[in-house]
Amino acid sequence: MKLLYKNVDKEGEGTVGLIAEEPEDMWHAYNLISEGDSVRSTTIRKVQSESATGSSTSNRVRTTLTICVESIDFDTQACVLRLKGRNVEENQYVKMGAYHTLDLELNRKFSLKKQEWDSIALERVDMACDPTQNADVAAVIMQEGLAHVCLITASMTLIRAKIDVNIPRKRKGFVQQHEKGLTKFYDNVMQAILRHVNFDIVKCVLIASPGFVRDQFYEYMFQTAIKTDNKLLLENKSKFMLVHSSSGFKHSLKEVLQDSAVINKMSDTKAAGEVKALENFYTMLQCEPAKAFYGKKHVEKACEAQAIETLLISDNLFRCSDVALRKEYVKLVDMAREAGGEVKIFSSMHISGEQLDQLTGIAAILRFPMPELDEEDESDTEN
Amino acid sequence: MSRHRNVRSMNYSDEYDGYDDVYGHSVEDDYCMSPSEAAFMYDREGKSKQKMGAFFQTVTDIAEENEGELESKENSLSEVDRARLESCIEQIKQTIGSSVPRQDLVNILLMYNFNIEKSINFILDNPQYKDVKLPEKKDKVPVLSKDSEVSSVKVVTPGPKTTNVTKGFDLAQKEANRLNVTPRSQSPASGRGTPINIQPSSEQNDDVKNFKQKDNKTDVVTQYKKERGGSKEHLYMVVIGHVDAGKSTLMGHLLCSLGQVNQKTMHKYEQESRKLGKQSFMYAWVLDETGEERNRGITMDVGKSQFETDTKLVTLLDAPGHKDFIPNMISGAGQADVALLVVDATRGEFETGFDYGGQTREHALLVRSLGVSQLAVAINKLDTVSWSQERFNEITQKLKVFLKQAGFKENDVAFVPCSGLTGQNLVEKPTENELLTWYNGPCLINVIDNFRSPDRPISKPFRHSINDIFKGTGSGFCVSGRIETGSLSTGDRVLVCPSKELATVKALAIEEVSQQIAFAGDQVSVTLSGIEMQNVSIGYILCDPQNPVQVASKFQARIVVFNVTVPITKGFPVVIHHQSLVEPAVISKLISQLNKSTGEVIKKHPRCLGNNSSAMVEIQVSRPIALEVYSDCKELGRIMIRVGGVTIAAGLITKVILSTN
Structure with missing residues (x-):
């Protein structure tokens, strides 16, 4: 992601101009944009014009629109972000208040205006624009009869192929x-690797499995490659x-990322750090x-007592449409930081993030033991 | 027209499977109905055109042509009268229930000129309606009937075939009855009001039915006795133990000594293994067949073989010992009746295998949780410690304590000293003097022979878990696995769950020998037709279409947590093993923590589950799977929960949560 400008005043209101350069940046954008923000970007709009005689023609025009976001869709596989909302800036083609759906495109500028840029959002911008955090790794998790080919980027784990x-x-x-x-299975996995792994970008390909499947596969793949x-x-x-x-299931990726040899090779990937924290x-x-x-309740209690040493929180929680709720979480993060705690924001696209999501999305390691809270009621366990 | 009537006026409780299959309950139970049920039935009647159904009731012997006439009797009334009639009937039914046919009520009411009281008195006095009682007295009847139903269920569990066959067969029978014996087709509302005069006929009819049922029911059992009575009992034995304990070698040698492997093959193995510099593996090659397994010298998948003892036909399942292949071991052990635990007596080796992380413990716990209750322990490689009795006793002591904790009864565990490589104490009495000085117990084969073969649930609905799918010779494809309950014969229709597709059984084979019928406990390969091979995968369940297995992606289970390094929390990703199925799952809810022995709830919604705890949890599987509640079907109600290559818990399914959509 490239940051073009950042005009944010002290109250936190302001606009940020960004260019998404990689598919992963779409994920960042998805986490940045929330309902109610206005996004300005170039787009294609079908415009209908009526001639004097009453016949109508429609043609597609490229225009720049500003919309107030009402709903956000993110396709994880294709990394496409789609924003739907009302036009808030009158335009030669589009009236005020007309609905439009923006597809954010790679390498095109867009600007995002928020009523309030909180610390989490600003941090996300910084993180997205940090070029050092790019470490692309491909991983093949397999067992006899089952394989997952995935790409692990800084903040996402994408399953590219599943062979069953x-x-x-x-x-x-x-x-x-x-x-x-077995041979047929290996052949399928190999084809999947060739199709989905771009060796120009990927630094390292992990082949993980129980037993000897990985060795057999490795041997098979290179024998075939030579042939x-x-x-x-x-x-x-x-x-x-x-x-x-x-095993060959997706969540075994967690074990792979904990392997010391892998940690050395990948050094500072977010994925590995998250796994470690969890x-x-x-x-x-x-x-x-x-x-x-x-x-949430327990962690809040701990936060009030300034007991949090490490706060683990899933970015899923910040993506909620309820502004008040988001504010609460932001406050929690800020408070934990103020108290000198470390805050780790997990990407819900990673395996560890998925697990944290299941575990209410928020967890904390405390500095000192606190009495267990027993009055945990239904609502807390329900969500 | 008449066909429709048959359907509409069918006695639903008669048609209901559960009733049909139960024999040994009285006829009255069949017809009785709880007041609440009756009310429901009435409602139904009120809405539909009830007259016809009621008609059959009254005029037992009169054929259908009278219908119009009778109907017109009611129809001929004026609008006002009819409304009055309707309200009177309503009131009468409220007082005495709806056991008197409507048509009768109409007649009586007309007779008494809509006087409700008189009508009721007439009904209560009339011997024809002697079954009719005031509701207070009737109250107890449903309870009674329920009791008798339950007890009769206990006596005989309906066989799957029974339902099948009876259905097709009995329907015609009933139909025939219905045509000439009208009371059978009384309206659903007239639960108890069967007129006395035709009672015998319906009783008889029921007798016939029951007889049929009995016949069919005993059919499976007698057929089982006929087919299997003469031959030796089948026993499935899984061989377990830590990696390199010598499981394959022990079994290979046993098979060799029993003459199951011919000399020529054995010689070949000896030559070839020597070539690879692994001569000690020559016996293991009998069971380890793939190149990979032979080169590496470890078993990777369950090897299968068969041998006979004096009284039993034993199918041997040689499970892999290596940690990474435990999933294979679980699928093997899931099919076994008894287990043979092999431990290495070599100094240091036993300790590594038995200490934390070693597979001796995990395997033993696994087989116990998978329902294996009898265990033999072969203390192998005793020759390396020069047949020392001390060593033997030391190991036995340690194991005894552990196995007791694991839930094996002391009587069900036998210890045998032996050596797989030299073949001491396998089939014949030992010849080593050092051993003879202190041991005079049975040799391995005798211990195996002494296992009790478990009861086979033949009469339960058919269930078969798929463990392997391959192309057989000829058309179609084969699935192999174990028949958990019930029986299967060629030509049967089976339902493949969870994909819920129907298929036909074209052929059955046990140990490559084709069969007409197979029973619970058998390892069969079933040739299926009418279904694509791609649509079937390992872990699917074949079941009786009439009595299908449950399919769900969420269920509750009572689990027992073993030794875990990290506690189990909500949202914990796990791998569950259910029969041969291996599926990723998430523990979606911790419902309550239970007392391990009493099962009492210690804490609701615990934050986490630590070592050796017991709990009720909710598990969410990524896609629907076929399963059963443990109380209904033990075999399909067990699950294993593993994480990161370690078994962390075993569970019993207590409740299947069907998704609402």
Whole structure:
């Protein structure tokens, strides 16, 4: 993301101009824009004009519109952000108050005006514009008959392909069917890698599996690459890395990102950091349950007592349309920071973020043990 | 027209499966109806054109042509009279319930010129309606009937075939009855008011039905006895233990000694394994067949083989010991009746296998949670410690304590010293003097022979879990797995769940031998037709279309947490193992923490679940799966919960939560 200008006054009102350069920037934009903001961007609009005789013609024109956002859609697979809202600036083609849907495009300027830029939003802008945080990693999580090919960027984990193949079991005298099924499966995975992994960007490809599946696959892939003279694979052989995971399911990615060899290689990826933080939380919950709290109410209590050492919070919570609720969360984050606590905002697109989302979206490791709150009522456990 | 009438005036309780299948309850129970039910029935009657159904009631012997005449009797009334009639009937029904046919009521009311009191008196006095009582007295009847129903269910559980066959067969029978014996087709409202004069016929009819049922019911059992009575009992045994405990070698040697492997093959294995420099693995090659397994010298998937003892036909499932292949081990153990735990007696080896993280513990806990209650422990490689009795006792002591904790009864666990490589104490009495000095117990094969084979739930609805899918010879494709409950014969229609597709069984084979019928407990490969191979995957359940298994993506389970490094919280991503199915899931809710032994609720909505706790949780699976509540079907009501390659909990499904949409 490129920051063009930032005009934010002391009250927090203002406009920021940005250019999205990568698909991932769309994710940042998605997290930045909330309902009620106004977004100005260039777009294509179908305009109908009526001639004097009454015949109407329609043609598409490129124009710049400013809309007040009413609903936001994000397609995680294609990384497309779609904003729907009313026009707030009269234009030669579009009347005031007419509905328009903006598709934010890559490499085109857009400006975002908010009534109030809170600390979370400003931080997001900084983070999005930080070029050092780019570390693209591809990972293949597999087990016999199941494989996920995913791309891990700083703030997103995208499943690019899922391969689910039936492999007949070994049976007396029918070993061939098993081996044939396995070969077919490996071939599918290899094709998926070739199709979805861009070796120009990706720094490292992790192949993770239980047992020997990864070794077998690695061997198969390079044998086939030699046979078919696949330069792309052979040139990038050094980028492949074999790691252990307990299964081929998506959440095993967590184990992969905890592997020390992987951490070294990926050094400072957000994904790995988040996994680590969540792990710490769980360890604390096991050892000293009085120092690990989760759920909004509990964390708020802890925050009031200035007990928060590390606050884990999912960005999903900031994306809610309820302004008051968002403010509460922002306040919580600010308070925790003021009290000297560390705040980690998890991306809900990562595996660890998904897990945190399930765990009410907010958790905290405390400095000192606090008495457990028993009056936890239904509403807290329901959400 | 007459067909329609049959449908409309059918006695619904008669048509209801649950009643049909129960034999041994009295006829009266069949017809009785609770007041609340009766009210409902009345409502129904009021809305539809009830007259015809009622007509059959009164005039038992008269054929249909009278219909018009009778109807006109009511029709001929004036508008006002009819309204009056309607309100009178209403009132009468409120007093005495709706057990008297409407048509009768109409007649009586007309007779007494709409005098309600007189009409009721007439009804109560009239012997024809002797069943009719004032509602207070009737109150108890439903309770009674329920009781008898329950008890009769206990006596005989309806067989799946029974329902099937009876349905197709009985329907015609009933239809025939209905045509000439009208009371059978009385209106749904007239629950108890069966006139006495035709009672015998309906009783008889019921008798016939019950007899049929009994016949069909015993059918499966007798057929089972006929098919299996003569031969040896089938027993499925899973071999478990830490990696490199020598499971495959032990079993390979056992098979060899029993003559299941011919000399030539054995010689080949010996030569080839020597070539690879792994001669000690020659026996393991009997069960480890894939190149990968042989090269690495470890079992990766469950190997299957068969041998006979004096009284039993044992199917051997050789489970992999390596940590990463526990999913395979679980699917193998899920099919077993008994287990053989192999432990390495070598100094240091037993300790690594048994200490935390070793698979000896995990495997034993797993098989216990999967419903295996009998266990034999083979203390293997005792030759490496020169058949020391001390070592044997030391290991037995340690294991005994642990196995007791794991929930095995002391009587159900047997310990045998042996050596898989040298073949001591496998099939024949030991020859080693060092061993003979202190051991004179049974050898391994005798211990296996002494296992009790469990009862097979043959008469329950058919369930079969798919464990493998492959292309067979000929058309269609095969799915193999174990019949958990019920029985299956060729030509049957089966429902494949959770995709809910129907398929036809074209052929059945047990151990490559084709069969006409297979029963609960059998490992069968079923050739299916009428369904695409892509639409079936491992872990699916084949079931009886009449009695399908439940499909849901959310359920409640009572879990027992094992040793966990991190506590279980809400939103914990786990992998659940249900039969052969492995599926990612999330623990979506912690409902309550329970006392481990008494099952009392200690705490509602606990924040987290630590080591060795027991709890009620709600689990959300990413896509719908086929399952059953534990109390209905033990086999399909068990789940294993694993995280990061470690089994963290075992659970029993207590409630299936069906999604509302």
